[in-house]
Amino acid sequence: MSEQKTLKSGSRLEKILTEGHFAVTGELGPPKSADVEIIKKKAGYLKGVVDAVNITDNQTAIVRMSSMAAGLFALQAGLEPVVQITCRDRNRLAIQADVLGAQACGLRNILCLSGDHQRFGNHPGSKNVFDMDSIQLINMLKRMRDDKVFACGDEIRNTKKQPVVEPRPFIGAAANPFGDPFAFRVIRLAKKVKAGADFIQTQCIYDMERFKRWMTEVVNRGLHEQVYILAGITPLKSVRMAEYMRDKVAGLSVPDGLIERLEKAENPREEGEKIAVEQIQEIREIPGIAGVHIMAIEAEKSVAGLAEKAGLLPRPA
Amino acid sequence: MIVAERKPFEEIYECVKRHRKVLLLGCGTCVTVCMAGGEKEVNVLANQLALAARDRGDDVEVMEHTITRQCDDEFFDEATMKKVAEVDAVVSMGCGVGVQFCAAKFGDTAIYPGLNTKFYGATLEQGVWAERCAGCGECVLGDFGGVCPVARCSKSLLNGPCGGSADGKCEVDPENVDCAWQLIYDRMERLGRLEELEENRPMKDWSTNRDGGPRTVTREDVKL
Ligand code: SF4
Ligand code: SF4
Numbered sequence: 001m002s003e004q005k006t007l008k009s010g011s012r013l014e015k016i017l018t019e020g021h022f023a024v025t026g027e028l029g030p031p032k033s034a035d036v037e038i039i040k041k042k043a044g045y046l047k048g049v050v051d052a053v054n055i056t057d058n059q060t061a062i063v064r065m066s067s068m069a070a071g072l073f074a075l076q077a078g079l080e081p082v083v084q085i086t087c088r089d090r091n092r093l094a095i096q097a098d099v100l101g102a103q104a105c106g107l108r109n110i111l112c113l114s115g116d117h118q119r120f121g122n123h124p125g126s127k128n129v130f131d132m133d134s135i136q137l138i139n140m141l142k143r144m145r146d147d148k149v150f151a152c153g154d155e156i157r158n159t160k161k162q163p164v165v166e167p168r169p170f171i172g173a174a175a176n177p178f179g180d181p182f183a184f185r186v187i188r189l190a191k192k193v194k195a196g197a198d199f200i201q202t203q204c205i206y207d208m209e210r211f212k213r214w215m216t217e218v219v220n221r222g223l224h225e226q227v228y229i230l231a232g233i234t235p236l237k238s239v240r241m242a243e244y245m246r247d248k249v250a251g252l253s254v255p256d257g258l259i260e261r262l263e264k265a266e267n268p269r270e271e272g273e274k275i276a277v278e279q280i281q282e283i284r285e286i287p288g289i290a291g292v293h294i295m296a297i298e299a300e301k302s303v304a305g306l307a308e309k310a311g312l313l314p315r316p317a
Numbered sequence: 318m319i320v321a322e323r324k325p326f327e328e329i330y331e332c333v334k335r336h337r338k339v340l341l342l343g344c345g346t347c348v349t350v351c352m353a354g355g356e357k358e359v360n361v362l363a364n365q366l367a368l369a370a371r372d373r374g375d376d377v378e379v380m381e382h383t384i385t386r387q388c389d390d391e392f393f394d395e396a397t398m399k400k401v402a403e404v405d406a407v408v409s410m411g412c413g414v415g416v417q418f419c420a421a422k423f424g425d426t427a428i429y430p431g432l433n434t435k436f437y438g439a440t441l442e443q444g445v446w447a448e449r450c451a452g453c454g455e456c457v458l459g460d461f462g463g464v465c466p467v468a469r470c471s472k473s474l475l476n477g478p479c480g481g482s483a484d485g486k487c488e489v490d491p492e493n494v495d496c497a498w499q500l501i502y503d504r505m506e507r508l509g510r511l512e513e514l515e516e517n518r519p520m521k522d523w524s525t526n527r528d529g530g531p532r533t534v535t536r537e538d539v540k541l
Contacts, residue, residue, distance in 0.1 A: 087472070088472075092520065114472055114474060114479050115472075116481075117471055117472065117481075117488065117489045119471075119489050119490075128472070130472050130473045130474075131520070131523065132520045132521075133472070133473075133474040133475055133476050134476075135476040135477075135517060135518075136475070136476065136518075136519065136520045139517065139519075140520070151520065174480065175480075176479075176480030178480075179478060179479070179480045179481065179482050179483065180478070180482045180483055180484060180485065180496070180499060181478070181482070181498075181499055181502045181503075183502075184477055184478060184498075184502055184514070187477065187514065187515055188476075188477045188478070190515065191476055191477065191515065191517050194517055195517055203480055250480075250481035250482070250483045250486075250488035250491065251480050251481050251482060251483045251488070
């Protein structure tokens with residue numbers, strides 16, 4: 001991508017990617033309470049270790065502090081948040097309102113997701129929204145930013161006499177190369193790019209072979225030149241975790257070889273970290289990859305060590 | 318058809334036992350086909366209720382009657398209205414539409430639903446029914462190879478499968494539910510129209526759905 005291009009959002013993540021650095025993003029799960037101290041503590045673990053941090057939105061359909069509020073605290077703690085928004089809980093009115101609020105609060109990156117179904121969470125009796133899907137959400141944000149209009153077509157200004165003040169998010173989206181049908185996975189990515197995604201974070205990668213096949217198609221279509229792709233990494237902590245990922249997370253495969261390594265290891269946690277370091281090194285060699293997205297939910301403390309060992313530190317200013 | 322399921326016995330009994338004389342009113346259309354509220358089911362339930370009332374010493378008389386359709390005036394004939402006039406309460410074994418139609422027709426007679434109305438669906442095999450349409454008011458089946466993404470994708474996604482689609486199954490219930498998007502993909506591939514799925518579809522206008530408020534359809538050309 002051309003370096004002279006004017007920035008769309010001016011977020012740090014955008015700058016780092018535009019300057020051609022290998023980006024590192026992390027993840028911070030807001031607390032299941034109003035406890036701000038937890039956010040500050042987690043933020044402390046991630047500060048200076050990653051370029052930006054995803055703040056999850058009622059992840060796995062379990063109620064947590066809103067991604068907007070937690071994002072604001074993360075920002076105050078010196079992190080750059082990537083505020084996640086799912087289509088499960090809010091309709092187009094609520095989401096646009098939050099996007100305006102995010103801009104006003106200085107939250108510059110927004111990640112658009114369909115969202116886990118509420119059946120898996122702690123309020124399975126709730127009603128879902130799905131007013132739009134993640135691709136439509138991406139496009140709604142892009143139109144707000146670039147065309148300066150709401151989804152209904154109205155201009156983003158308070159009154160006709162007052163100025164247009166539009167939100168300017170750096171727009172992210174997710175990609176899962178491991179879901180089915182495989183042939184549609186690159187098409188999904190192409191549609192997200194067409195809708196206006198600026199960067200992509202992938203599902204965590206264990207099946208490197210399948211990931212590489214997907215990336216080959218991505219590069220063949222030239223999509224890596226239109227969007228920054230950050231490869232998802234989740235360090236395995238135990239055999240149990242690996243088996244859980246393999247058996248319980250739909251659309252995710254964990255090769256037997258990795259599970260064997262964990263089984264044989266004296267210290268599975270260390271072995272898991274070693275595997276993650278190797279994965280990061282392997283991923284860096286794949287053409288078209290712009291960075292890694294390290295998802296260590298409830299293990300934020302471990303990210304610094306991993307980043308250090310993978311040679312990702314220090315981060316650019 | 319509209320697919321429904323009989324309510325649990327005790328829930329129905331709780332309503333019935335408040336009255337001396339109760340009519341179970343069956344419906345001969347959708348709920349007969351899905352074996353929830355037709356003549357046969359009315360008969361079975363009437364016997365169960367009568368038996369339970371006798372056992373428990375409740376003074377309830379249960380009558381049975383089934384009409385062709387509970388959502389249409391013309392089937393509420395004189396014989397039916399006479400039966401209704403003889404009882405204190407009616408348990409409609411029709412779908413939610415039938416129950417409400419009865420409520421409007423029967424004036425001061427108490428009315429209870431005997432079924433839980435589920436969805437618009439089809440019979441997959443004897444004893445299995447599945448949802449196929451959500452009545453969104455603006456049918457898009459033509460663009461999706463005849464598989465509905467609104468009703469059959471758990472997230473009503475219009476631009477392709479979520480990350481949870483695995484082995485043709487939906488992440489929400491892999492045992493019982495096919496991933497609508499796998500079906501759409503397979504159909505469109507067979508039809509040689511896969512490239513149409515690459516087009517980005519805009520947000521749907523849900524005002525034609527229930528979201529726009531209760532709906533009516535008026536046809537001036539056929540009105541009397
Ligand atoms: S698109 Fe709407 S009308 Fe057509 S089958 Fe689906 S829910 Fe029913
Ligand atoms: S698995 Fe398939 S049917 Fe289920 S929510 Fe995802 S795309 Fe929809």
